[in-house]
Amino acid sequence: MTGTGKPVSIALANCAKTFADGTRALEPLDLAIHAGETVVFLGPSGCGKTTTLRIIAGLEEPDAGGKVLFDGVDVTHLPIEQRNVGMVFQSYALFPNMTVAGNVGYGLRIRKVPDAQVKARVSEMLAMMQITRLADRRIDQLSGGQRQRVALARAIAVRPRALLLDEPLTALDAKLRDTLRLDIDSLLRSLGITAIYVTHDQAEAMALGDRIVVMEHGRVAQIGKPREIYQRPATRFVADFIGTMNRLTGTARDGVFRCKAGAVAWPEAPATATEILFRPEDIRVAGSGEAASLQGTVASAFFLGDRTRLFVDVGEERPLVIESTARRDFQHGEAVGLAIDPRGLLVL
Amino acid sequence: MKRRGLFFLQLGFTLFVCAFLIVPMILSIMAGLTVNYFVGIESGLTLRWVMEVWNGYRDTIFLSIGLALACLAATLVLGIPAAYVLAKRQNALTRAIEELLVMPVAVPGLATALALIVTYGSLSGFRTSWAFILVGHVLFTLPFMVRSVLAVLMAIDLKTLEEGAASLGAGFWERFRDIVLPNCRQGILAGSLMVVTLSMGEFNMTWLLHTPFTKTLPVGLADAYASLRLEIGSAYTLVFFIMIVPLLLAMQAFAKPRPAKFVAEETE
Known part of the structure; x- marks a missing residue:
């Protein structure tokens, strides 16, 4: 040494x-x-x-x-x-x-x-x-x-x-x-x-x-x-x-969290939850024919080379941030379906 | 055409400055070297007056040099620590002290000298020694030392440099010796230059503080102008130049600043 x-x-x-x-x-x-x-x-x-x-x-x-x-x-x-x-x-x-x-x-x-x-x-x-x-x-x-x-x-x-x-x-x-x-x-x-x-x-x-x-x-x-x-x-x-955090406000009942843009299935959702948080990597744009839990419209899309950073308006105070690797050209105002991985959900 | 006009304007200004800065100096020196000032340079050149000054006023020259060096020593010992403390502790008190230090420069020298005589004039041993003049000179020159050292200390990040040295194991005196002093070298040299030249040339205060046995060069110069031939006074000026100019040049050479430069990142 x-x-x-x-x-x-x-x-x-x-x-x-x-x-x-x-x-x-x-x-x-x-x-x-x-x-x-x-x-x-x-x-x-x-x-x-x-x-x-x-x-x-x-x-x-x-x-x-x-x-x-x-x-x-x-x-x-x-x-x-x-x-x-x-x-x-x-x-x-x-x-x-x-x-x-x-x-x-x-x-x-x-x-x-x-x-x-x-x-x-x-x-x-x-x-x-x-x-x-x-x-x-x-x-x-x-x-x-x-x-x-x-x-x-x-x-x-x-x-x-x-x-x-x-x-x-x-x-x-x-x-x-x-x-x-x-x-x-x-x-x-x-x-x-x-x-x-x-x-x-x-x-x-x-x-x-x-x-x-x-x-x-x-x-x-x-x-x-x-x-x-x-x-x-x-x-x-x-x-x-630390990092970027997305938020959705709504109410939890029977393992489903409901917000303005749709409903997220989350079996462990605490009944008192009024806000759920998750990282950009735990949400993605749903493919065609895939069940989407949320609906939103693209507010901005930044092409970064290896991925596209999307800001999707879902009727909340701040748009959701999504890192999309899809080879797709997102248009401003385009309607997209979103799928969330419930393992990444948090309540604070 | 416009550039030509500007050139003549600059030339005119330069000549104007020379007329008051350099020409009188040269004429005065020449006066000290002419046989008879009223006749003019035709009367011939001589070193007679310079020799007379040397024989009659040698002591004043040595006293002035001694005083200037003692004054430099005193202002270094007092001024550098003072500047260090003022730089380290920036508060209302230290700012007030900084202002007060400049007082002897703002107050007429005669007033300062009078105050010294009123207070300590009765201590005859002190009153008649050159140390009495030294006190006046230190009062007058100290702010110049403190200010130039302080300016440099404020320009460098003294606190962090000292913390850096401390983190490497250096105690207070080691930090002072290895970090503080070398890094305010420019300020110390600039201050020393001011102190020595100011002490050498100080007349106001010294004229009141001196005794027949403690006459400095400028006081002797006044004597010479007042009571002797103009040639002797001028020769005296010449002697003063001979002493002070090499000193100034030497100190300027020491105090040459290093230019800072930008260094680009190198790609490896």
Whole structure:
């Protein structure tokens, strides 16, 4: 293993954060992160995800009564420089007064590692991040993607006990984000390090997280594996924040949910259901001669190459979103029959 | 035709500026090198006046250099930490302090000097030492150091840079040494340039604060103009130029800024 020391488990106990101006950034939070796990904090801006990360890093202290434990040891009052965590910032925080190699080796020089070892470790890190040829460049001679790699190399060089990443890809354009996301994913897997990744991008969260912590207004809305969060959202907020969710309003009786556009057979439908939710992939345009449970009209159709995204008006507040792979040219205003897979239905 | 008109307008403006900026300078230098100013350059060139200045006012030159360096040291020690704190803690109090620091620049130097004499003039050992002038110079030049360092600190994302260094294990002093100081180098150099030149040329305050034994170069210059031949005064100006110009050039060379540039993503 080229990477790090022994991965650490991290626990937060009753960690709240109130800022000096009285704003409550984080409600009391309990959280256990296993050693070697990648946990993603996901949520809109102001949800408390970055504050939580900064408490774990040691850049903020929780309100009195809160505790941060690394492998069971209380580190609540230990400043960041004594926690041995690697951190990657949204703005990278690379030192403009040092070269790429100088940046990557800085943490080792602070630890008084002998020069020869610093040099060896720096070359190893640069090679791992595929930026060896940038070693002597100044920071202002690097592109955004290159800066990102330097920031990662610098954070990992000191063999941290945990790697903390604060929206590391937000400043980059979409295509580069995809490439770097792959790189970060294979990096985290190969290092086996405990990693905490903060983002507001649900696609990033789904791709990278062993577990996702969805946050809203300083509270945890749901913790779970990406699949659980997507398929079994705990709250309406989570359902809306992750992926696309369709809604139908109506009433349930005798295993059938009735709405304006028709009736959906759902044997397990709870009698109190007034709204059902489902993902775009659980509904499709019914073929000719096939029984359709709903009738609607096409409001918009976007041809995306591999599929067509349909917005179908069914008399609800918002049109249904349907991903159709049919080789069909949908027309605006066209009447379509829709079939729903009852296994994908949810009530919240 | 239009471009030609513009050219002559620019030429005219340049000559106008030269008439007030460069010509008097050259004439003054020449006056210091002529045998007799009233006769003119025909009377011949000489270094006699320069030598007389050197013999009569050598001490003022050394005192001015010493004062400027001491003033630089004091403003570095006081100004950089002050700018650092002002940059780190942006609130009503620090903004008020920032404004108050500029007061000695806005208030006439004579008033500041008078206040110093009223308050500390009776401490005779202090009153007669060059440290008394130094206090005045530091009061006057400190805002220039603080402001130029502060401007650079505000332009870089100091907080995140320090957090980055801290995450790599650097404690406060290590961060200050490795991150804060090198990254405000431009501001420190620019500030130093201001402080040294202002201290060298300061007359207002120094004229009141000085004693016959603590005469600085500008005060000596006033003496020379007032009581001696115009040639000697002019030669004095020449000596001042000889001292200050190389200093300015050296500091400018140090403070050369690096151009930032855009770097495109490379496709591999």
